[in-house]
Amino acid sequence: MTSVSVITSPDDLVGAVSRDRRMMGYRVRRQGDGWIELEVVAQRTRVPVLLVLAWPEVWRDEEQLRPHLVRARSGNYGLILVGTDPELEAARMEAMSTDADMTAVAAPIGMVRLLLTLRTRAETITQRMTSAMIELELERSRHENDMLISIGRALSQERDIKSLLAIILRRACEVTNADAGSVYIVKNADEDVSKRVLRFEVSQNDSRTLPAGNMEMKVSSTSIVGQCVLSGTRINVPDLYALDEPGTGNNSWGFIHDRTFDDKNRYQTRSVLAVPMISARADVIGVIQLINKRAKGWIQLDLPGDFEAGVVPFDDVSEAYVSTLASQAGIALENVLLYEEVKTLFDGFVKAAVTAIESRDPTTSGHSERVAKLTIGLARAINHAETGRYREVRFTRDDLTQIEYAALLHDFGKVGVREHILVKAKKLYEHERELILQRFQLIKRGYKIEGLETKVRYLMEASRDAIAEQLSAIDRSLADRVTEVDDIIKFVLAANEPTVLEQGGFERIAEIARMTYRDEGDRAGPFLTAEEASSLQIRRGSLTEQERLEINSHVVHSFNFLCQIPWSRALRDVPVIAGAHHEKLDGTGYPKQLKGEEIPVGAKMMAIADIYDALTAKDRPYKKAMPAEKALDILASDVKRGQLDADLYEVFLNNRVWALTSVDR
Numbered sequence: 001m002t003s004v005s006v007i008t009s010p011d012d013l014v015g016a017v018s019r020d021r022r023m024m025g026y027r028v029r030r031q032g033d034g035w036i037e038l039e040v041v042a043q044r045t046r047v048p049v050l051l052v053l054a055w056p057e058v059w060r061d062e063e064q065l066r067p068h069l070v071r072a073r074s075g076n077y078g079l080i081l082v083g084t085d086p087e088l089e090a091a092r093m094e095a096m097s098t099d100a101d102m103t104a105v106a107a108p109i110g111m112v113r114l115l116l117t118l119r120t121r122a123e124t125i126t127q128r129m130t131s132a133m134i135e136l137e138l139e140r141s142r143h144e145n146d147m148l149i150s151i152g153r154a155l156s157q158e159r160d161i162k163s164l165l166a167i168i169l170r171r172a173c174e175v176t177n178a179d180a181g182s183v184y185i186v187k188n189a190d191e192d193v194s195k196r197v198l199r200f201e202v203s204q205n206d207s208r209t210l211p212a213g214n215m216e217m218k219v220s221s222t223s224i225v226g227q228c229v230l231s232g233t234r235i236n237v238p239d240l241y242a243l244d245e246p247g248t249g250n251n252s253w254g255f256i257h258d259r260t261f262d263d264k265n266r267y268q269t270r271s272v273l274a275v276p277m278i279s280a281r282a283d284v285i286g287v288i289q290l291i292n293k294r295a296k297g298w299i300q301l302d303l304p305g306d307f308e309a310g311v312v313p314f315d316d317v318s319e320a321y322v323s324t325l326a327s328q329a330g331i332a333l334e335n336v337l338l339y340e341e342v343k344t345l346f347d348g349f350v351k352a353a354v355t356a357i358e359s360r361d362p363t364t365s366g367h368s369e370r371v372a373k374l375t376i377g378l379a380r381a382i383n384h385a386e387t388g389r390y391r392e393v394r395f396t397r398d399d400l401t402q403i404e405y406a407a408l409l410h411d412f413g414k415v416g417v418r419e420h421i422l423v424k425a426k427k428l429y430e431h432e433r434e435l436i437l438q439r440f441q442l443i444k445r446g447y448k449i450e451g452l453e454t455k456v457r458y459l460m461e462a463s464r465d466a467i468a469e470q471l472s473a474i475d476r477s478l479a480d481r482v483t484e485v486d487d488i489i490k491f492v493l494a495a496n497e498p499t500v501l502e503q504g505g506f507e508r509i510a511e512i513a514r515m516t517y518r519d520e521g522d523r524a525g526p527f528l529t530a531e532e533a534s535s536l537q538i539r540r541g542s543l544t545e546q547e548r549l550e551i552n553s554h555v556v557h558s559f560n561f562l563c564q565i566p567w568s569r570a571l572r573d574v575p576v577i578a579g580a581h582h583e584k585l586d587g588t589g590y591p592k593q594l595k596g597e598e599i600p601v602g603a604k605m606m607a608i609a610d611i612y613d614a615l616t617a618k619d620r621p622y623k624k625a626m627p628a629e630k631a632l633d634i635l636a637s638d639v640k641r642g643q644l645d646a647d648l649y650e651v652f653l654n655n656r657v658w659a660l661t662s663v664d665r
Ligand SMILES: [Fe+2]
Pocket: 410, 411, 554, 581, 582
């Protein structure tokens, strides 16, 4: 059977491969005179192992040898130089001293030695290729691992649902090279899956600009995402345009391809991969739907031909990537949904608490919400500031939430203030005012009685001629005294009105308080009691010192109340911020008389918002609504006095933050 036992020429080798059974594992190709390529048929590698034998007449020619040397540096190629020792010795050493896979056999060569050489070369090359592949595989899984860890990290840090879903979708498109995609959330945690609703939350399309928007649809088996929810498994449709009628052929799912979107946008939804996001409780809580896997890199899918040529089905690797991503995303999404649920619950509680406290004092209704709106508005304006002392301050989302809670609950401590003080509108309580007015009526009556008594005395004693003149003198004196009391009443009622700014001129109150009258039992009594006089002498607002202290104690109550709440790390400063909203930069505030930098910036912002709202609100007890310009002037004078932060006020003023609540009143 063996016809050639010694190979001396390329022809011998070609003949041996076709005739010698021992060469069955090789396929032969002539590469021109003197070059024989042998492809190793039985091998473990995906890429064929190629062995090239070169005879001296060709390998001595450097020009001819060079391309083979280059190829012999690649993984699957081995070069075997055939020649005698003297021929090989005469070869140029530069050609030999390369890193190419190269060996030499002396001609003539016996079949056994040739086969052994070929086998050794093939084995070496196969091993090298296998280890390179393992290395590549390792590198890929390392990369995959890194990618998934980085995705996992990004997902676990995101608490805003829209941003989270956008990250999930972007990463899913990246790892699969999908042209487009959407993420859906399953709404309604109904036991009956078919009663659940899918809400389209985010979408991405590299080839078309799509309008943003939300859309809801019933979970139905006729849609791919619906089926994905119902089955809880991933669905891979290679080409939606090649799908048979629902329920037949390759469309056993029963999908109905609604082409409205495609027609409207000159788009073709060809390959589709839908992967469910599953919660820890094994519920499908969302779906990642990817559309049109691009065959190569980033290509724009514009014309119909682009879809035909450029889109391929999602392969196993894509499925595996997206499934891993979806399982991570499912956990992250569930966390975010739970977080939102808890937040909604807590927000509801805060709102209810605010409503409860404001219902004790209807005149401050809406104050807390407006202060929160103004303070957050100011913080956001600072986030955009490019100049000024706060240009580098940036409040994170958590910071803003913290400030918002502090602002909403800043006056919650008013629960600890007695209601009659809380709603006190004038310097005197209503019953005090009534008492004073009745007293003055009594005084006037007393004067009248005194006048009548005097008249009677005269009538009894005086001569007839003098009577008329005397009586009219008594009437004049009486009228003067009654007028004086009426003036006093007017003055007292005017003094009872509270003022926003400090006011003096209360010496007359002291004078009035020193005046006395005689009551029915002829006992002397003061026009105004000491307490009444001191109330009427309140220089600003409507509260006495004692009452002011009680009102001021609300900040301490707010702080103590808020300390009871186990705030998360990100919100732990809520009590401190709320508890410092009445502190002033110059240390004249309360309750701790903090100064400058001792006051948290959130509290400094809130102080501006709080004063502004107190001044401009329609119905504060001690004053009427004030125009914005005047309120801003008052804030400016507080800034000038060193009580409010000048830079914050500037941002509040220049960014028209103050106008944010003008519609709320
Ligand atoms: Fe307050």
